[in-house]
Amino acid sequence: MTDDKNKKPAPEKQKGHGPGVGAATEKPKNFGKSMKQILKYSGNYKYAFIVVIFFAIAGTVFQVAGPKVMGRATTVLAEGLMYKIKGTGTIDFAAIGKILALTAFLYALSAIFSFIEGWIMTGITQKIVYKMRRDISEKINRMPMKYFESHQYGDILSRITNDVDTLGTGLNQSITTIITSIATIIGVIVMMLTISPIMTLIAATTIPISIVLLGFIIKMSQKYFKTQQEYLGNINGQIEENFAGQLVIKAFNKEASMEKTFNETNEVLYESAWKSQFISGVMLPVMMFVGNLGYAGVAISGAMLAIKNVIGIGDIQAFIQYVRTLTQPLSQVAQVMNQVQSMGAAGERVFEFLAEEEESPDLENSASQIDVQGFVEFEHVKFGYDPEKVIIKDFSANVKPGQKIAIVGPTGAGKTTIVKLLMRFYDVNAGAIKIDGVDIRSMSRHGLRNNIAMVLQDTWLYSDTIMENIRYGNQNATDEEVIAAAKAARADRFIKTLPGGYDMVLNEDATNISEGQKQLLTIARAILADRKLLILDEATSSVDTRTEVRIQEAMDNLMKGRTTFVIAHRLSTIRDADLILVMNHGDIIEQGTHDELLAQGGTYADLYNSQFDEVEAS
Template identity: 45%
Template sequence: MSNGRIPEQPQSEGADGGPKAESTPRRLPAAAGRGGGGPHGPGAGVPTEKAMNFGPSAKRLIGRLRPYRTHLLGIIALAVVSVAFSVIGPKILGKATDLIFSGAIGQKLEPGTTLEQAVEQARAAGNDRFADMLASMDVVPGQTIDFTGLAQVLLLALALFLAASLLAWWQGYLLNDVVQRAILRLRAEVEDKLNRLPLPYFDKQPRGELLSRVTNDIDNIAQSLQQTLSQLLTSLLTVVGVLTMMFVISPLLAVIALVAVPLSVVVTKQIAKRSQRQFIAQWQHTGTLNGQIEEAFTGHELVKVFGRQREVEAEFARKNDELFKASFGAQFISGIIMPSMMFIGNLSYVAIAVVGGLRVASGTMSLGDVQAFIQYSRQFTQPLTQVASMANLLQSGVASAERVFAVLDAQEQSPDPAEPVQVTNPHGRVEFEQVSFRYEPDKPLIEDLSLVAEPGHTVAIVGPTGAGKTTLVNLIMRFYELDAGRITLDGVDITTMRRDALRSEIGMVLQDTWLFGGTIRDNIAYGNPDASEEEILAAARATFVDRFVRSLPDGYDTVIDEEGSNVSAGEKQLITIARAFLSNPSLLILDEATSSVDTRTEVLLQHAMAALRADRTSFVIAHRLSTIRDADLILVMENGRIVEQGTHTELLAAEGSYHRLHHAQFSQPVAEGVDDPTGMVGAGTVLAN
């Protein structure tokens, strides 16, 4: 990124074996290994995800709703009343059934007789079962159905069901508000966390995998919470309410219905235990596949250039197949729960229907009570079945929550000092004092390095791949923390400064440019959001951006995409230089800023960077030695150490490493077998070619 206020960006391998900020990932299939002791590239070295326990993860996820306790209490109250109205409904409908049944029986009895006489007549005729049933009923012989009473009962039931539905809708509305607010906070926390994570974390995370965690997984958490919380609450309340009514109507039938509960719990637990592992694997493979797709499509030109389409397709097919198997296993295993619960529920339903029928015939229960109880038995098993069927959603949501919590629990970068020091009058003097740094504890990179860059001077850094050139400037930016020594800016230890204050004094132009979706004006103004139109145009003219922008139909309002595909590589680089120019930094870092452009564009870039370096301390990393002839100081690095330093003329006269590198670039290619213990001649030959 090329501005004075540089947020920490994921980086990939630099020329020195350490990470280097870039616009596209470079981890392609069958990529070469790393050199120079830098960290693993994106995706390499990522440990296998180890699932946390379901219970603690679910508890932590539910705990995120704690700030909305008041809303949750309202949701619970609405659910209680709504379920209560729904549970009372079948009992009232049972009264309607009794009215209909009593009227149907009453009109068949002889008018004018009493109920006791009708019972005696039935017993005298040998119909003892009918007599027992008749004795338990509220029947008026000769009287038909009481339609007035029936209408009142049905209207009451309708009112209760309507009220229950309205309260359930209100409850769902409030719950949706709570869940979405909780997810809003979660997304904000993840975003803030990403900005506090050190660059080594991003070095070891594939971009697609990380994007999957902060997008797909969070969306899945929202969906799971939305669909399960309301259903779980109403289901549990329904079970309690229905069970109460069942015991009120018939304790015997209630006990028969309860037999299904432990059986349902055992079946659900056994199935859920097996499906949870599959859901964890499903979201792991989703993140891996996203990472592969992201890098393949971002680097699709490179894939085509090297003819690796078949390998990419084969890798995609393999990972897609792994995702298919995990997803199929998760959904199939968890899907067994629903039919299992339905089977157990049907067994309970048959037992209740048979025993209830016998009790009606014996006169110990009314037909309406049996009907109500059968409805309750359905209402009792239905929430159990729903809870069981939601196990797959709940497990999927908790599996995603584990992945998001892993990001939130990642070790953060060291905090800024409580009382930071600020450079009041910046000049750009940079001093390294016995600095040591390594990416991996067992692989030294920079050891006991000391150097001074005076204000207004240009310091060029050259050396073979893996020497520590890019690492050197990354340490100035505090992208990584030192193992020993210190770096000062105008005499102030950079660790005593706030990171944003430090980076506001630094402008950086990289070899791999990055432009944001927006206009050319917006991309230049990114270096200084408070800049005026005149300042933006002045920066564009100073860096030769104005020359090609004037030829575009929309000028500075030309919209470019994130990849900058509608402008050339050189034009993109000029825009990034203008961006850095506008930030007006006291210290400038140019990392291979001209290595990927043609000679004509390089001339323009050299003029633009000359204007940018004026009156500023500059660090220039270059392989093309022609670009650093006029540097005030040239540092030659090998294995993290400065082996030579001086001007271009002095280093050539010394006939050391710099002389060999210069000779390799500006004379004939080196023949195979030439003895070159430093490796710089070969490196220079390759770069020159």
């Protein structure tokens, strides 16, 4: 079994686990920093944003000009009506018609510019989302193995899906709304000033009141949006874990415990979600109340000015429309701030992931095309997942090409850790691992791993045909070569009994075949890879004894001419190993052949005899 998991340091904050629910939440996010990161990330599209701003402003200008032009029609109508009453003239319907036609033209232009602005902005946001998902995907390939061993997959998945979607939706809808709202406010104030500075001053008093109230509400709701976004990721992680582990959960009667843990996390999500939505929802009625106060003040002052003939009746109509128009962008900003905060929280989580520590880069002149012979040397290797807690203390071994090396020992002895160091999933803290006399740290990781085939205890197959899952070991292999590898792994017989044979599609997690069959397919994949170095980490642990014998025959043929490292729990499978290394607490305590170690009567002999006694007893 993989034995080093018990040795790696726990992350500072394990996400998504129920016991952590009662702990204090993180401090409220730095909203300003998050928005700066989003703007900086969108920098490649700054010229496109400028075009969007231009069209948004142009559309707003034509929209704002409409009420004043229409107000002129009202004034002409009122004046004509007065002339008709006095008998000195009549209503000029031709002039009114021209004014209304001009108004319609202005509104049509506004609609066209707004359409173009929305079309461009949608394209920009989708490109940003596409780039972000691509960067996350590339980032994953550069992440060190320790990140994946200390973080929940569900939380990572939530950042890639939920958070990126939230950010994209927020960019598309909130940015354009804010631009048009600001342009509308400025344009409306300018037009209002041209009608009456006094009435404008009365209406403008509502703006600072709205801003102060808006800022207070946003500050109150920020921390709840942060918690909501964080625990949404935690919920996703728990659901994924519970779904994948249903067999174990039911076997140990842990349904109630898992439900309790989920409910605790869900309770935090519920509390933060309703508080954030409720507080943000207060924005709209508050803005409407303030706007109505301004509207009442304008109506009273406008009537007094009209009586004194300072302004015309059409000006009052236009001004009332402008007051209504002024409250609309303020209300829109109030509504969109809900979305902006979610966008900021989502952006922070995405950029936190993109800023995570990456694998140390390969040396500048590291070899990417390597053809190894199979000499492997471990020279006084020292390693710990936490440098303060060393688990491999002084490991040394020399392996010749074609040898079969077995590594045995109790759980936590460091067996799998040695293999991970050989694969450069981690780099040694001290000492060196050499292949053909060359330190593997001077090789590129890609070039090194291109010479190693690996079969793990935990099988990994993806949703595709059996043929393609085996071909994963060598993408250029023909169908005939894939079938030959399956035969060598003793998998051909069961594959032909399946519906569709090699063309049968495995479902998610390959639950439509047995664990033993999964193991046979991964062995076939390693055979097809045809690498000089072979690593078998409990490769036959999921198969029955009879199948194991058949696999062992195939593995013996596979291992000929290859340097092979076998991590084994069943000691009966490694009796023919050229060298057996017995590990405990990160050190080699015994080494030799099977017969030599039995003759010594030490730890290996005790382990072997205890397993033999267990078999006899069963």
